[in-house]
Every structure is written in C-alpha cells, then in structure tokens.
Amino acid sequence: MAARQRGGDYKGFILLSILLGTQREVFAGHILYSVPEETDTGSFVGNIAKDLGLEPQELTERGVRIVSRGRTQLFALSPRSGSLVTAGRIDREELCAQTAQCLVNFNILMEDKMNLYPIEVEIMDVNDNAPTFLTEEMNVKIMENTAPGVRFPLIEARDLDVGTNSLQSYHLNPSHHFSLVVQTGDDGTKYPELVLERVLDREEVAAHHLLLTATDGGDPPRSGTARVQVTVVDVNDHAPVFSLPQYEVTVPENVPVGTKLLTVNAIDLDEGVNGEVTYSFRKITPKILQIFQLNSHTGELSTAEGLDYEESGYYEMEVQAQDGPGSTTRAKVLITVLDVNDNAPEVTVTSVSSSIPEDTPPGTVVALFYLQDRDSGRNGQVTCTISENLPFKLERSIDNYYRLVTAKKLDREKFSVYNITLKATDSGTPPLSMEIHISMSVADTNDNPPAFLHSSYSVYIPENNPRGASIFSVTAHDPDSDENARVTYSLSEDTIQGVPISSYISINSDTGILYALHSFDYEQFRDLQLRVTASDSGDPPLSSNVSLSIFVLDQNDNTPEILYPTFPTDGSTGVELAPRSAEPGYLVTKVVAVDRDSGQNAWLSYRLLKASEPGLFAVGLHTGEVRTARALLDRDALKQSLVVAVQDHGQPPLSATVTLTVAVADSIPDVLADLGSLEVPQDSDASGLTLYLVVAVAAVSCVFLAFVIMLLALRLRRWHTSRVLQASGGGLAGVPASQFVGMDGVRAFLQTYSHEVSLTADSRKSHVIFPQPNYADTLISQESYEKKDPLLTSVDFQEYKDGTQNIQQETLPDPQARNKAVRSSGRLQHRDYL
DSSP, X not given: OHHHHHHHHTXXXXXXXXXXXXXXXEETTEEEEEEETTOOTTOEEEOHHHHTTOOTTHHHXXXXXXXXXXXXXXXXXXXXXXXXXXXXXXXXXXXXXXXXXXXXXXXXXXXXXXXXXXXXXXEEOOSOOOOXXXXXXXXXXXXXXXXXXXXEEOOOEEOSOOGGGSEEEEEEOOOSSEEEEEEEOTTSOEEEEEEEOSOOOTTTOSEEEEEEEEEEOOSSOOEEEEEEEEEEEOOOOOOOEESOSEEEEEEETTOOTTOEEEEOOEEOOSOGGGGOOEEEEESOOHHHHHHEEEOTTTOEEEESSOOOTTTOSEXXXXXXXXXXXXXXXXXXEEEEEEOOSOOOOEEEEEEEOSEEETTOOTTOEEEEEEEEOSSOGGGGOXXXXXXXXXXXXXXXXXXXXXXXXXXXXOOTTTOSEEEEEEEEEESSXXXXXXXXXXXXXXXXXXXXXXXXXXXXXXXXXESSOOTTOEEEEOOEEOOSOGGGGOOEEEEOXXXXXXXXXXXXXXXXXXXXXXXXXXXXXXXXXXXXXXXXXEEOOSSSOOEEEEEEEEEEEOOSOSOOEEEESOOOSSSOOOEEXXXXXXXXXXXXXXXXXXXXXOGGGGOOEEEEEEESSTTSEEEOTTTOEEEESSOOOTTSOSEEEEEEEEEOOSSSOOEEEEEEEEEEOSSHHHHHHHHTTSOOOTTOOHHHHHHHHHHHHHHHHHHHHHHHHHHHHHHHHHHHHHXXXXXXXXXXXXXXXXXXXXXXXXXXXXXXXXXXXXXEEOSSOEEEOOOOGGGGGGSOOHHHHHTTOOOEEEEEEEEOTTOOEEEEEEEEOSHHHHHHHHHHHOOOOOOOOO
C-alpha cells in the first residue's frame, strides 16, 4: 500500500517528464539521453534507430545490440519501434548513491560492421525516498543545572535523494523548554541541535518527550520522524574530551578481518559514574556499520568485514564519547583504503567469428572483445597480447575495446584451425593476468588442383591379357576439403591407329583404376600413350593431367613358322638331292623358320628329331643347315626321311616340325633308275609309277632345251636388273628385324646352297631338278645384300598333268613380296639340268 501511494505521489512528475520528452544530445560521437528513475519497464528513453541513421527494421538485420560492461542491463532495444526503452526498474540511489549527476554508460554494437557507439543515459532523480533517522528514538541527558542557551546535537536524518528532493529542514514539536536550531556543515549536511530555552528541574519533570521531524523539498514533500527523550540528570560539570579532534588512518584493502585500525580516546575529569566514558558511532550508514566495529569501552576501531577498494576507497564517520551522566563530545574518523592488485583483468568477448574463409583479405575484423580491471592506477592498466606466429593482430578500438583482425593471407591447407590465446596482464606488483582461448576454423576455398604423385607413369602389361582386367591405378590428392577435394578421373580423347583410346582403355571416374577393354597383341602394337585428367568438384573446378605410357610385354604366343621348305599344296612331298660322293659336312639343304614373337621368344634352335638312317645327317643348332655327318655308303638307302624340329626359347617353348626327304644319287640316270625303288603311296600301283617315270624323262629333255634358251634370257635380265637396283634404294631398309626373324640365315642359305634338287613322286607325276654349280651366279650376290637392294629371282619348273611346260621367272623387290614367294613356292633358287 505504501509503495502504491509513493508511486502515486510521483506519478504526475513521471508523466510530466515523459510528456516533455527525454533530453538527447549528440556530441563528440556520444549519444546522451535522460530518463527519470522508477519508470515502468519498457518506458521510452530515446529513438536510437533515428540517432544511428537507421530504419527500425534495420536494427535486427544489421545485428544492432547493447554491449554492457558486466553490470545488470538496465536498457533494451525495441526492434519494432527502433527505440531505447527501460529493461527494468531503475533506482538512482542504488546506482549512484548521492552523486549529483548519475550517468549510465554503455555501448551500442552494430554487428555487421563491428562498429561501437557510446551511449550515456542520465538518471533523473525523483522524490522516492523520505528522510529517515538512524534510530527511531534518541536519548538526550541534560544536567539540571544546565544554563539556558546550551545546544545538544541530535542525530541527523538521511535522505537518499539529491537536489531539492533531499533533506531540507527539521521541525520540533512545540515545547516550553526546548527549541530547535539547524546547522549546515561544509558539505551541505544539515545538523539538528536541541536548544535549552529554560532551566530544567528534574524534580518537576524528570523526562521530556519530543518529536523531531525531517522534511525534504520534493513535491509533494516527504518526511520522517524520530522520538527524542530528554532525561534530566544530576549535575555533571565536565564532559569527555577526545585526545584528537580528528583521527585519520590509511590501510591496504587486503587487511585481514578483525584488524585493529586505530583507537579513539576521550578523557572525563569527573569521577565515578560521571567520569566513565563510553564510545559509539555517529553519522554512519548501515553499510559502514557492517564493515567496521567500535569497542564501546576501549575505543578500538577494527574491521568487521574485508575491505574492498573497488567498492569504496574512503570512509568518513564520527565517534561519540559519553560519560555516565550523559555528557557527550564528538570526533571525526577518516579511513583511507589503499588499492592493492587483487583483481585480475577481465576479458569479455563481445563478438567473434567461429569460421572465416581462407581467402579473407588482411585487415578483416574477426573478433571484438572488451578489457577491464577493477583495480586503479597502475594496477588497473591492462595490456593485451595474443599468441605469436599467428596471422592475426590486435587493434585498439574505443574505450577498452580491442579488435582482432587478420594480418596476412590464410591457408587452410597449412592450418585449418587456429587456437588463439588472448592474454590480458595488468601493471601491478606482482602483475595479474587472465587468458581466454578462441578456436577459429578456416573455411576451405577451391584453391588447389588435384596433384599426382608423379609427372608420368609407365605401366607394363603382358599381351593376351583378359578383357576387363585391372591394369593400373592412378591417384591424385587434393589438399582441399569436402567437395573441393572430391576427385574424378577421365581419359583424354586421343586415338590409336585411328581408333579412340576409350575403345582400348577405360577408367573408373571415382577410384582412378584403369581397365583393359581389349586383349592386347604385342605383334599389333607395343605401347599406348594416353593422358589421365583429375578434376575436383569445386566451383570453379580445378584439374591436372598426367601422362601414362602402357607398354605391352611380349609373350610366347606364336609358334615358329617354317619358311623353307614349304609344304606343297598339291599333295606331293618335296625331295632334296645328296650325291653319293658328298663328303662329311656337305650342305644338303637348310631349314628356314621365323617367329613373330620377339626377344628370347623368337630365338630359334633346330634339332634333328627323327631320321631313317641315324647318324647320317646332322642339323645346325642355330643355322638349321642339314649337312652330312659322314660319307655316304653304297648300303645307304636311296631315300632318306628326316624330321627336323624348330623350337623357340619362350616359356613354355613352342615348336614346329618339317619332314625332309633326301634322295641319294650321283647322276640323273641313277636317279631315274632308282626312282622305281622309291616307296610310293599305298594308293598307287606299279603301272602308274612306270608311267610317271616315262613322263619325267620326256619332261627333263624338254626342260633342258628350254633351260638353255632361258639361261640366255636370264643373263640379259640380270644385267638389266643390276642397273635398276643401283638406281633405286634398298627394299629392306624399312622392315623391322622382328618381322622377319632369321633373314640373315635365309641370305646365307641362298648364297651357299644355291643349287637345290627337288624330286617329287606320286602315282601320277614325277618332277626332277638337278643342281648345276656353274650357274650359281644367277642368285643375288652378297654385295647386293649389303646394299640392301634385294632381288630374289626364282625359276620354277613344274610339269603339269597335260605335259605342258611353264617356265616362270619372278622378281621380288621388297621383303613382303619375298616372304610371300617363299611361303607359296618354298624355293628361292636357280635350277639347272644335265
């Protein structure tokens, strides 16, 4: 009820203040408002949006908020109206005590720009406190022989308001013996004094009861009362006297509780009860009464609670000495509290960015914080530092605000998180400090392309690999994170022999594993050159390339191919001739073979697998030459059958065989005479063999005549061809050795074994060719081979069923044509008949 009445007393004043409007001034960058105390929560203080040059809705959008300094927030921002309003009940006396001007300081933070605007609000006093006395009843003892006009000090009243609302006057109820005089001290405090107007008579009235009223200057005024009981005592003509009119002491704030500060001493010359002095406080607030205690008998003043310089650095009080009868005297006590460095600096983080992009330019504000130290002087001087070797620096803002800004460009790939230690240290002795830790992560930007471990790769795979097999894996690393580090792989759009490389090789875009889409053939191509591209998923994406060389390794997948002797296509069996006069080592024939593989897989060796007469013939291991191992004897059979095996050196080795038939005779008549003894196929009869022998003799005669004519033509053609070959280039210059393995052996064979005897016999025909050493010069000379001008001349005489003769001369200008001729005819030779 009392609270409601008090509020009603000042309701008009508050309404008048609101109607007149709050005062606002903007000077030197500060915004000043004023508001009466005790206003309701949400009362208008000032249009902060207008003063900041913003629209009301921009307060929320731009993160405008109040930044306080550790105390209870008294004001709030209204985002709807853009006004500064009260956040609760404001008690000026609690904030500023009896200070003449009460200012509340705080700052407005604009979050998006990290700007601070200092605000000051003056709290206007209202008459919400009535004058009050420390005690409700005062006892005054007056000797009955006291002369009129003597003054007796009374306990003054206190009013927490200031100005006209503070204590203005005292009033005493009407009395015949007493009146009231008010004294004003140097500090403006009003002291009531009781004045004796008439001599007292204890026997007439032993006690007088008075009512003292204190009134302030508010509108309406408020007052407080205290009862004054005046006791008339016997005569006591001496009052206590203090040894000093004023006591002063200086103590540090960290003295222990119960420490003796000083001792007041008063002397009374009276004796007995009139001389017994007791001490008590005067002019003291309840707060001081809690901190200090006074021994009423000894006058010792000590601490009852710990001192705190930050709450108050100076205390002033009065001590009263009173003797037994009631005579009193007063002395002033002044206590100065010295500051000690007992408060560490405080760091308040106002705003901080938890994550910043790595491309943030230097000078960007990432944190704002406030420093304060409750100590004073050097003890309150604070310096702030951060961890060394960090790409950040400190900049001082207004008041004690500091900004943390970037000092250099950041790189997330080097440091993704920075643990920043802010250390605030004061200048006291010893210095006190406080540390806070800020963890700041660096957000990734796509500034690194994927990188391969090597600039190029070489892959070796065997030929005949299975389709779909994994042949290699490439890996590119991207130091970025998340999508910026997700790498995909692709192949370049190149071609091999006119075919897209993607037809041969595919790559898994996620893992970088390469797969063979075809089974590679070393004889088709031996290496593939391609480029792999690694791209990240950033925006924009970054990529890098690496060259990849795939080498196909040869495998032994081709059997040796016998070029000579060739297998006849007409069902006949070729026959080689060896004269009976041949000495050991006589060259009978030569087996020529090639292997499409390379290296060791194409290294051929020859061996005699089977012979009808063991020990008669031998085969060169590396040359394939079939030579006589001993002299031919009369008992040796006319027909010798040899099986020669050609084998490469691959793993496992592959081989091919050829069956040679060698006819042993010294002359053509011997051959013709002995042809009848040759073994004929099972499906022919004796009459057929005789017919073929007759036909063979006739054919030999015709061929001999034709050969003489042909010899002359060959002489002329050889002369003409040598001229042409000298003008043209070498035909074998562009042929790789691996495509015609054993070519040197073929050349040697054609130069050495230039006379070939071929005898074929079956049930229907016989074909006899005899060697003529005199015409060996019709073959290609060694000199023309050294000049790489191959001219392979082949004369093939063959007897057909109808008895016609066909003389063919074939000139092969290049290795491919020669190879074809060797495969089709099986003979690179010149034949002559006796």
